[in-house]
Amino acid sequence: MPTGASNDRDWNWRDWSWRGWRVRYVYTGRPVSERRAPIVCVHGFGAAIGHWRNNLPAWSAHHACYAIDLPGFGASSKDFAPYSISLWAEAVGDFLRQVVGRPAIVVGHSIGSLVSLAAADLGPGWVCGVVCVTLPDPSVRVKAIPPPFRKAIAAIEGSVGQRWLLRPLLGLLKAPRRLMPFVKLAYADRRAVTPELVSVFADPAGDRDAVRALVALVRQASEPDYCPDIPAMLRRLRLPVLLTWGRDDRLVPPSVAHPEAFAQYGERIALHEIAPAGHCPHDERPEVFNALVTRWIEAEVATTVTTTPGGPRSPNLPNLPESPNLPESPNLPESP
Secondary structure, three states: OOOOOOOOOOOEEEEEEEOOEEEEEEEEEOOOOOOOOOEEEEOOOOOOHHHHOOOHHHHOOOOEEEEEOOOOOOOOOOOOOOOOHHHHHHHHHHHHHHHHOOOEEEEEEOHHHHHHHHHHHHOHHHEEEEEEEOOOOHHHHHHHOOHHHHHHHHHHHHHHOOHHHHHHHHHHHOOHHHHHHHHHOOOOOHHHOOHHHHHHHHHHHOOOOHHHHHHHHHHHHOOOOOOOOHHHHHHHOOOOEEEEEEOOOOOOOHHHHOHHHHHHHOOOEEEEEEOOOOOOHHHHOHHHHHHHHHHHHHHHOOOOOOOOOOOOOOOOOOOOOOOOOOOOOOOOOOOO
């Protein structure tokens, strides 16, 4: 069921089968055509499709728009699996090929920004532009830890991912009243934190398999190969990249992350600060963000979409069958 999205009445909610996972996505807007690139949105940690409820309506008048719940989040399957940025990037890449069927502009928020960049790096022919709404670099924290202590700290962080610790925490977070103060940390204007917004984060926490997915997510996040090297990806990309940041972001502060440093890695990287805004400027200041993305698309992204073999694929066709050659979702040993 759609949750946390007051503007979702014209959204088509569907499930896509990927490597044994059920992946939820929505489609809205104009049919996929050769005139304008589709837009695919990828949420951040703990969020879901509904976090784009104030953005898709603004773009759908001119673009085919999609949003996806990454495996482990939202209404998608929540397996106990080795989650990583690369795994999610493979899912987004296959989504572009199998569902969208055209090169697309990929818009990501926070961890979704990392996934969007990695998807473009893995399959540049299927991405014609990337929008990053904050870009956290996990390597900054790792580099700040002296090498002799990194393994020990990783072990400590991994020990936090215990079911007996995370189950009560998740129980607290799925109660909107208790979750609201944590969501407010991500917003400069606390008036933007409405019950509708909180439900985007709270509803998935009530899923039967949410605990085991959270255990896997916490454990994998401390692994050294959790995220590809961001500067290396940016150097390889030849696509236009729009990097936006909330000036008042308390979770990934610009004063610590130094987003201006990312511009040195490519000539087509544009940086724009949105103020006042916190960690979620796309949701807190949607009127500013939506207009910014629209102008950037018109100026930097080619309006003609390359036709793939087989001709245009209609988003109204049924989901593609799962390939029998794809492996099932990789499971880790069950946590104690």
